[in-house]
Amino acid sequence: MAKKQKGIFSKYDRNPKLFDELYDQQGEVNDVYKKLFKLYGQHSIEDYAELNGRAKASFFNQGITFRVYSDEKTNEKIFPFDLFPRIIGADEWAELERGVVQRCKALNAFLWDLYHEQNILKDGVVPMELVGSSENFLEQMVGFDPPGGIYNHISGTDLIRHTDGKFYVLEDNIRCPSGVSYVLSNRTALKRALFGVFNHYNAHTVTNYAENLLDLLETVKPAGVDKPNTVVLTPGMYNSAFYEHSYLAKTMGVELVEGRDLYVENDFVYMKTIHGRERVDIIYRRIDDQFLDPLEFRKDSTLGVPGLFAAYRKGNVTLANAPGTGVADDKAVYTYMPEIIQYYFGEEAILHNVPTYHCSRKEELEYVLDNIAELVIKPVDEAGGYGISIGNTLSPEEIEEVRNTVRAHPRKYVAQPIMSLSVHPTYIEETQSFEQRHVDLRSFALMGSDREFVLKGGLTRVALRRGNLIVNSSQGGGSKDTWVLKKSKKNAG
Amino acid sequence: MLARAADNLYWMGRYIERTEHMARFMNVNYFSSLDAPNAKSQKRNFVLRSILFMAGDPVGKNDKVNEQEVLYKVGLDQDFPSSVCNSICYARENAHSARDLISTELYESVNKFYHFATSYPKERFVKTGLFEYTSQVTELTAILRAKIRGTLLHDEIYAIIMMGVNMERALQITRMINAKYNDARLAPGSYGDRFRNSYEWTTLLKCAESYDMMRRLYKKSPSSLSTLEFLILNPRCPRSVMNALNQIYRHVVSLNPMKIDDKDSTAFLVGKIRSEYQFKCIEDIEGDIQGYIDHIFSELTEIGSRMEKEFFHY
Numbered sequence: 001m002a003k004k005q006k007g008i009f010s011k012y013d014r015n016p017k018l019f020d021e022l023y024d025q026q027g028e029v030n031d032v033y034k035k036l037f038k039l040y041g042q043h044s045i046e047d048y049a050e051l052n053g054r055a056k057a058s059f060f061n062q063g064i065t066f067r068v069y070s071d072e073k074t075n076e077k078i079f080p081f082d083l084f085p086r087i088i089g090a091d092e093w094a095e096l097e098r099g100v101v102q103r104c105k106a107l108n109a110f111l112w113d114l115y116h117e118q119n120i121l122k123d124g125v126v127p128m129e130l131v132g133s134s135e136n137f138l139e140q141m142v143g144f145d146p147p148g149g150i151y152n153h154i155s156g157t158d159l160i161r162h163t164d165g166k167f168y169v170l171e172d173n174i175r176c177p178s179g180v181s182y183v184l185s186n187r188t189a190l191k192r193a194l195f196g197v198f199n200h201y202n203a204h205t206v207t208n209y210a211e212n213l214l215d216l217l218e219t220v221k222p223a224g225v226d227k228p229n230t231v232v233l234t235p236g237m238y239n240s241a242f243y244e245h246s247y248l249a250k251t252m253g254v255e256l257v258e259g260r261d262l263y264v265e266n267d268f269v270y271m272k273t274i275h276g277r278e279r280v281d282i283i284y285r286r287i288d289d290q291f292l293d294p295l296e297f298r299k300d301s302t303l304g305v306p307g308l309f310a311a312y313r314k315g316n317v318t319l320a321n322a323p324g325t326g327v328a329d330d331k332a333v334y335t336y337m338p339e340i341i342q343y344y345f346g347e348e349a350i351l352h353n354v355p356t357y358h359c360s361r362k363e364e365l366e367y368v369l370d371n372i373a374e375l376v377i378k379p380v381d382e383a384g385g386y387g388i389s390i391g392n393t394l395s396p397e398e399i400e401e402v403r404n405t406v407r408a409h410p411r412k413y414v415a416q417p418i419m420s421l422s423v424h425p426t427y428i429e430e431t432q433s434f435e436q437r438h439v440d441l442r443s444f445a446l447m448g449s450d451r452e453f454v455l456k457g458g459l460t461r462v463a464l465r466r467g468n469l470i471v472n473s474s475q476g477g478g479s480k481d482t483w484v485l486k487k488s489k490k491n492a493g
Numbered sequence: 494m495l496a497r498a499a500d501n502l503y504w505m506g507r508y509i510e511r512t513e514h515m516a517r518f519m520n521v522n523y524f525s526s527l528d529a530p531n532a533k534s535q536k537r538n539f540v541l542r543s544i545l546f547m548a549g550d551p552v553g554k555n556d557k558v559n560e561q562e563v564l565y566k567v568g569l570d571q572d573f574p575s576s577v578c579n580s581i582c583y584a585r586e587n588a589h590s591a592r593d594l595i596s597t598e599l600y601e602s603v604n605k606f607y608h609f610a611t612s613y614p615k616e617r618f619v620k621t622g623l624f625e626y627t628s629q630v631t632e633l634t635a636i637l638r639a640k641i642r643g644t645l646l647h648d649e650i651y652a653i654i655m656m657g658v659n660m661e662r663a664l665q666i667t668r669m670i671n672a673k674y675n676d677a678r679l680a681p682g683s684y685g686d687r688f689r690n691s692y693e694w695t696t697l698l699k700c701a702e703s704y705d706m707m708r709r710l711y712k713k714s715p716s717s718l719s720t721l722e723f724l725i726l727n728p729r730c731p732r733s734v735m736n737a738l739n740q741i742y743r744h745v746v747s748l749n750p751m752k753i754d755d756k757d758s759t760a761f762l763v764g765k766i767r768s769e770y771q772f773k774c775i776e777d778i779e780g781d782i783q784g785y786i787d788h789i790f791s792e793l794t795e796i797g798s799r800m801e802k803e804f805f806h807y
Contacts, residue, residue, distance in 0.1 A: 062597070063589070063604040237590045249593035256593040261495050274499045274649065274804040275749065 008045050009037070011433045012425060018436060019163045019422040021086060032087045032485060035200045040084065045432055048083070052427060055083055055193040064185050066240050079182060080478030081189055082426050086439065086460040087201075090487040096159070096167060096443065097454045099351030102341060104155045104445050104452065107174060107328050109344040111151040114327060115141045125343050126336050136326030138289065140296060144313060146322045148220035148449030153320040154213070154284075155445045156180075159351070161422035168352045168419065169337070170440065172329040174321060176286050179459045180209055180444050181244035186481040187457070202490050203483035204456035209444065210251035212455075216448030217282050220318050228281035228318075230254045231271065233262075235287050235303045245286050259287070264307030267314045282318045283308075289323045332380060335414060354419055359410040368406065368415040372399050375415040377406060392418060424480070426462050438463045441482065456484040494594070499653045500805040501591040505603075506641075506657025508584035513634035514665035514700075515577045518547050518672075519567060520627035521700045530692050533680035547672045548575045561619040568626060569618050571611070577630060581610040596644040599637070606633045652744040653804070659744070660797060663737035666701055666724055667789050673697035674782055677717065686716075694720040701732045721782070722775035725789070734789060738767040741796070748804070759799045766792050 014020055014027070022033050029037045043051075056078055059065070065076040088096070113120050114131060121128045131137055156177025158170040183206050191198065214230060221228035234245035236258050249256035261271050262280065270277040285292065291301040296309040311317045327333070333340075335356035338349040357364040357375070368375060372391050379387040389402050406413045423436035439462050444455040460480040526540040533539055541563045545552055548567045552558060570576045585607040592600055609629065618626055638658070645651045673693045682690030694715040698704040707715060707723045707730075728735045742763045752758040778785040 060608070061605050062601050063592075232593075237586075242589075243592075246593040250597075255495055255498075257495060258497070261497050272496045274494050274496050274653070 008043055008048050009041055009425070009434055013435065015436060017163075018420065019161060019165055020436060021161070021422055021424040021439070032089045036085070036087065036197060039197055039200065048427065049432060051193045052083055052429070055081060055189045058189050058192050059185070062185070064243055080464060081186055082462055082478055082480045083190060083193055084425055084427060084434070085190060085481040085483050086424055087483045087485060090485050093456065093484045095350065099349070100157050100443050100445050100454050101452050102345070102347065102350050103157060103169065103172065103337065104152060104447055106337070106341040106344055107155070107172060108151050108447065110340050111325060111328050112149060115144065115324065120340065120343055123343070125339050126333070130332050131327060134327045134330065136324070136330065138324035138327075140309065141322070141324040146220075147222060147315065147318045150220050150447055150449060151322040151325050153217065153220065153447055155447070157443045157445065159441045159443060160419060163420045163422075166352055168354050170354065172334065174325045174329045175288065176321070177442075177444070178241045178244055179442055180455065181247040182479055183444070183455065183457050183459050183482070184209065184247070186479055190481040200490070201483065202486040202488045204486060206455060206457040209455050210248060212446055212453040213248065213284070214252040214254065216446045216451070216453060217284060217318075217320055219448035219450055220282070220320070222281055222315055222318055225281045229279060230282040230284065231257045231280050233257055233259070233283050233285040233287060235291070241286065248284070259303045259305050262305045262308070264305060264311050267307070267311045267316050269305065269308060269311050269317045280317060282320065284320050289326060292319070292323060354416050357415040359406055359413040359415065365406075365410050369403055372402055374418060376418055377402055377413055377415050379412055380414055390418065424460070424462065426464070426480070428464070435466065437466070438468065439480070458482045494649050494653070496805050498591045498594055501587040502594065502650060502653045503657040503800075503805065505584050505587035505591070506654040507661040508580045508587065509634055509637050510658045510661035511665060512577055512580040512584065513631050514662075514669070515548065515567070515580065516627040516630035517702065518669060518700050519544055519564070519577070520624065520631070522696060523623060525696050525699060531680060531683060534692050539676070539680065543672055543676050546675070547668060550575065564623055565615060565619050568623070569613060569615060577627075578610045581607055594650050596640065598644045599640040602633075602636055602640050606637065609633065649748055652747050655744045656741055656800065659737040659740045660793065662732065663734045664793055666732055666734055666737070667786060667793065669697060669700050670721065670724060671786050673700070674786065689717045690714070691717070697724070703730055703732050706730065717782075718775050718779060721778070726770060726773055726775060735767070735770045738763060738770060742767055745800075759796065759803050762799050763796055766796065
């Protein structure tokens with residue numbers, strides 16, 4: 001290591017095989033982190049432990065918690081939050097942002113095509129059976145033009161940085177992506193605990209999400225409506241994302257409704273207020289397609305509103321996201337994203353896809369068969385992680401077995417390289433020290449009929465167990481505040 | 494504003510207010526009885542029975558009551574629906590459900606309050622914590638009221654919450670009057686008209702946090718009549734039934750000023766009832782205090798169900 005470390009980083013154990021966000025390849029602290037590294041380095045570990053405790057109390061008191069069901073009582077837990085922020089430089093972010101927008105627009109074009117002419121299928125760019133077999137394809141949406149031509153108003157794109165230092169898209173989420181409220185509460189908590197550090201950087205604000213959300217939703221209001229009445233539709237206070245639903249409703253200044261607060265009459269949607277009924281024009285719904293309307297989808301749904309879909313088809317109410325977006329964000333479609341972007345826009349994909357080898361193609365099959373140990377082999381038609389083989393966990397016999405299976409049915413398999421998530425210094429309570437932990441990044445993009453918005457920030461999720469690659473909160477994941485820097489002198493090293 | 498959300502906020506207001514009155518009733522009764530001037534008022538059983546009566550769980554005159562059990566039950570027991578702790582849980586549950594409508598500051602205070610109450614250790618409470626816990630609860634409710642008044646928009650959301658707060662205040666004050674009226678008959682004073690001069694009237698005023706101001710106004714020891722006049726009819730006493738009715742009226746009218754003349758509206762009913770209190774003399778009710786207490790209860794209940802029908806019914 002180039003220079004001697006002191007203070008809270010003195011015991012930091014850097015594994016050079018992993019891509020560490022804090023350091024460059026030579027083991028020097030990256031320019032964007034230099035000041036932060038110095039500032040944090042001035043704290044003793046005791047100071048830091050105290051600040052960490054204070055930040056936790058702040059989350060607890062604000063009620064930013066999720067419920068854990070144990071034997072007798074329900075307990076509330078806070079989402080683990082790490083006080084050492086992740087920083088993304090201005091140039092790198094600009095590239096990410098362009099890439100995210102490109103992807104969202106391509107997904108929207110793809111959805112429009114799927115529910116209209118299906119040219120991309122006819123031209124053989126995306127296999128017909130991929131869509132035909134998807135249970136997320138909604139027959140009810142065929143031939144329908146959503147207001148403003150927008151399907152995925154709200155998108156969450158999951159990104160990782162591989163050991164090669166490049167960002168890759170891991171997953172697109174265009175159903176009901178969640179997590180944006182944690183971006184905001186993480187920022188609040190960090191400001192409360194360590195306000196001083198903000199003086200040394202020019203980071204973009206993240207508080208403008210809600211105003212942009214409302215603004216963009218209003219661009220897709222139903223025809224003939226002047227001042228639209230927008231609501232957020234939640235499954236209710238026992239939903240794990242209820243905090244986020246209430247947060248968004250509050251910051252947009254709109255009503256948070258449950259299915260039972262709404263009803264449909266003559267294909268118009270109304271909410272029940274203290275002064276009688278009030279028409280609803282735009283619904284940011286946080287319940288899944290299948291629960292939206294018991295008359296149209298799952299009949300046992302008590303979360304939805306009978307007749308809602310008919311009102312939507314009549315163009316009397318806008319639903320965001322549009323029903324039926326799930327067909328475009330599943331794993332099978334994901335592998336075709338570079339082709340989809342090329343097909344509609346004639347552009348190269350700006351963000352890397354994790355490369356996918358289709359065993360149905362002869363030359364790719366050869367590569368897969370020779371390199372199983374370095375690949376993840378996945379069946380095309382199975383969901384939920386079934387039938388996946390991870391090459392570096394297999395014995396030579398098992399590799400031979402997989403090789404035979406793939407050779408026998410090449411059309412049924414695809415393969416991807418084993419991706420490694422980058423790591424970031426993270427405070428670990430048990431050891432009272434900073435350790436490397438794997439992180440990903442969820443970005444949040446909005447699309448209206450006339451413009452797009454990407455939140456300059458994101459949710460950096462942290463896998464808190466050593467060596468673990470799974471960052472989901474249900475698996476013990478935490479998160480970090482994420483700073484996107486402005487282009488300014490102050491931010492230079 | 495959604496009818497369901499209004500219902501949640503109304504009940505949030507009611508539970509916050511209920512919490513405070515229950516906690517203070519326990520606190521004042523228990524501690525003022527320790528050196529009460531007559532033997533009856535000093536008796537543990539007498540006080541504990543009064544607390545149970547107030548909590549809506551009365552026991553017979555001869556039933557044995559255990560001090561630690563009663564205090565735990567009414568203060569902290571989450572299996573007893575009317576415990577102070579449960580009122581806080583319900584207040585928070587209602588606030589949670591309408592969380593998007595209230596300020597972050599108010600929610601955070603409700604939430605802290607909830608965590609304080611639910612994590613208070615039982616051992617400490619029954620041995621030494623009664624004073625600390627109940628005092629803390631009354632302090633925290635004062636903070637909540639300040640957050641309601643000081644951080645919310647004074648619009649219909651505020652009006653609905655204040656309707657809940659004042660409905661509950663009128664009810665709880667009447668319940669206290671009821672409880673202490675019973676106690677005064679059981680524990681009469683030592684001179685003159687012994688019912689009129691019972692020490693229990695002083696306790697009642699202290700339970701309503703109105704003792705000092707009542708002394709300031711009347712410049713005499715509290716008697717049955719002056720106490721009842723102060724707590725029921727005086728519009729300037731912030732804890733009086735009359736004051737609460739005035740506030741309810743103001744807030745209901747603000748929801749829909751056009752409805753004052755509509756005979757079926759809540760505003761009309763509250764207006765009618767408060768005008769009755771406005772021109773009432775305390776001497777009129779002296780002959781039948783219990784009858785009048787019951788009358789207040791039934792009128793408050795009527796207002797409550799009218800509100801429900803007009804605003805929360807869906």
